Amino acid sequence: MKHNRIIRxxxxxxxxxxxxxTTLTSPTDIGPFGVLLFFTTVYIVCxxxxxxxMQLFQRIALKKTTTRNKxxxxxxxxxxxxxMLLMARSFGAISFWTIGLIIVFVILAEFLVYKRI
Numbered sequence: 001m002k003h004n005r006i007i008r009x010x011x012x013x014x015x016x017x018x019x020x021x022t023t024l025t026s027p028t029d030i031g032p033f034g035v036l037l038f039f040t041t042v043y044i045v046c047x048x049x050x051x052x053x054m055q056l057f058q059r060i061a062l063k064k065t066t067t068r069n070k071x072x073x074x075x076x077x078x079x080x081x082x083x084m085l086l087m088a089r090s091f092g093a094i095s096f097w098t099i100g101l102i103i104v105f106v107i108l109a110e111f112l113v114y115k116r117i
Contacts, residue, residue, distance in 0.1 A: 003067070003072070004051075004055070004067065007047070007048050007051050008048060008052075010044060010048065011044060011045055011047065011048025011049070011051075012048075014041045014044035014045045014048070015041075015045050017037070017041045018038070018041040018042060018045060021034065021037065021038055021041065039083060039086070039087075042082065042083060042086065043079055043080070043083050046078075046079035046081075046082050046083070047075055047076055047079040049079075050075040050078045050079050051067075051071075051072065051075040054067075054071055054074065054075050055067055055071075058071070069117075070113065070117055073113045073117060074110060074113060077106060077109045077110050077113055078106065078110070080106070080109070081102060081103075081106045084102045084105070084106075085099070085102060088102070
């Protein structure tokens with residue numbers, strides 16, 4: 001349960017930093033470090049959101065109250081999907097095929113977590 005609190009607080013802090021980045025800077029003024037900070041905070045917020053959604057799903061559908069370490073890995077892989085969508089969008093290469101390939105990549109990564117760990 002301690003992990004859940006840490007992830008929750010880091011996600012809230014990441015969301016606050018993300019809001020500050022998007023309101024106080026422009027894309028031309030932010031620089032390379034700012035872009036790295038932006039993508040990192042988006043990942044942290046998505047990780048917290050997917051962790052929360054997975055725990056909610058486990059409590060409602062599977063009637064489990066504990067979270068395994070493997071569940072955190074599943075959430076970490078899922079959180080990378082929106083980052084890939086943002087990167088594809090920034091390159092201007094968003095299409096049906098791009099979204100399909102990102103979904104396939106996330107599914108393959110989830111399968112790797114399932115088989116390896």
